[in-house]
Amino acid sequence: MDTLDMGQPRTPYRRRLLGRRLPVLLAAALVLALLGPFGTFADLTLAQRLAYWVGLIGLGGFAFELLTLAATRRLRERPEAWRAMLAGVTLAVAAPMTLAVALLEKSLRGKDMLHPLGLAELFVYVALVTVLVSAIPVWLELRDRGLLAAPVPAPAPPLPDDAAATPPEPAFLARLPARLGRDLLALEMEDHYVRAHTTEGSDLILMRLRDAIAELAGLDGMQVHRSHWVAAAAVAGVERKPDGKLVLVLRNGLRVPVSRSYAPAVREAGWAEKTGP
Template identity: 55%
Template sequence: MREAAVAAQPLAQPLFRPRLWLTRHLPVMAATAAVLAALGPYGTFQDLTLPGRLAYWGGMMLFGFLAYQGVMALGILAAGRIGAHRGRAVPWPAVVVPVTLVVNALITAAVAVVETRLGRGGFGAVGGLATLYVYCLIVTAVVTVLPLRAELLSRGTLTPPAPVPSPEPAVPTGEPRFLDRIPPRLGRRLLALEMEDHYLRIHTAAGSDLILMRLRDAVAELDGFPGQRVHRSFWVARDAVTGVERRADGKLTLVLSNGMKVPVSRTHAPAVRAAGWV
């Protein structure tokens, strides 16, 4: 898979993360609302008092944020279902564009209602609403497209598009078939495999990338390669392990040569000990 894509099933991380909202989003919104209230753009400075401007811009930003979070969650879930049904990933613009348009429609409706109540404009006509929609779309696109793309990146479901690499000579007979699937830019020093929904993240000494494959199928293709599954979501190469940490609850964590830490589940711990990794 060499295109920016959204995973073809619901994400492992929660769609709503209140702690992130309180620590990052809400402080930024509060600061932005304060600046807009002080500047009073779009005639709000003349028509509203300072408390009124704070309420106006703060309310608009809070409504837009909640609308964005709700529509974003529906968009990601819908993309996951569609991708699972089609058997291949949905390109990320297919999520970002509809989410932006729907969020903008909700914000346009909210602005029209508030402005009409304040007696600051008539948006009853279709033409007036269309004009307002375009004005709002400019702002909505700026504050929605990049954050949504960053949201997808933070969840590990978005991988930047890359040029199609030139063909590389086939792996010599006797090496596992899976090595053919590693993108050439990552080299051949395989460290670990990590399951991310329908995708598989390949970790090598040169970096990591996603391919569309199940972990169990990859492990089957690595038959004979020195390594083993240590968790339902991880496979680790034997030579990649440089240390072992034991948590307070007794569970093990493998430290790899690239600094990555991989948890060992209780189910796979006996096999890891038997292999002499601990």
């Protein structure tokens, strides 16, 4: 993964928020409500504890999202700063949350902590809870952005002369998650993302289709539609629709439409002569 791609999420924001972070925050609020730390178990009913912790965790999560989104705009070209930024955001959220907890404690349980010593003590507890609750969302965000440290491989031994002549692997393949392997079948455009299909599955990569195709130089394949690119080795057969349009059937069963403007190139490559499965 090159420097410009590092730090860019591979999963759309809405999916990261609704499918990952919100469930983690809700689970944390539920656990805290059941355990009732910091005296809330003795002083509050279960319903009150649920409202107490869901409200605080929700407010803290909202502040975390706002600060993270604001920092994202400043760190587009500085992926190496993401780890420090997320750590700073986690601590920055603890400051306003300390004041919010102090006000809530005074109104709900009559505890006056709105003085320097009380706020300092409360900040330690709030920071601890913030770090614990944020640990999994922060880890998921770093993993999605490809920023978790990987072992540094040992230097490769010098290649023999015949191996040195082997063409390098297309740059795009290095963007594929390890779980997808390197047997690329097709690319499919989805909004601002490219969905890469391999024999092991598919995943979204944040880049334009034309840029992805440019990085596939040296790999036998072609664009067959304004939203699709297909590897030559992936084509298992061809279907013809009643209107004469072609549909490529890939080895994994995926069907890819061929637009009329690309049909001549597909026929010239001999793909149209392949028999469907």
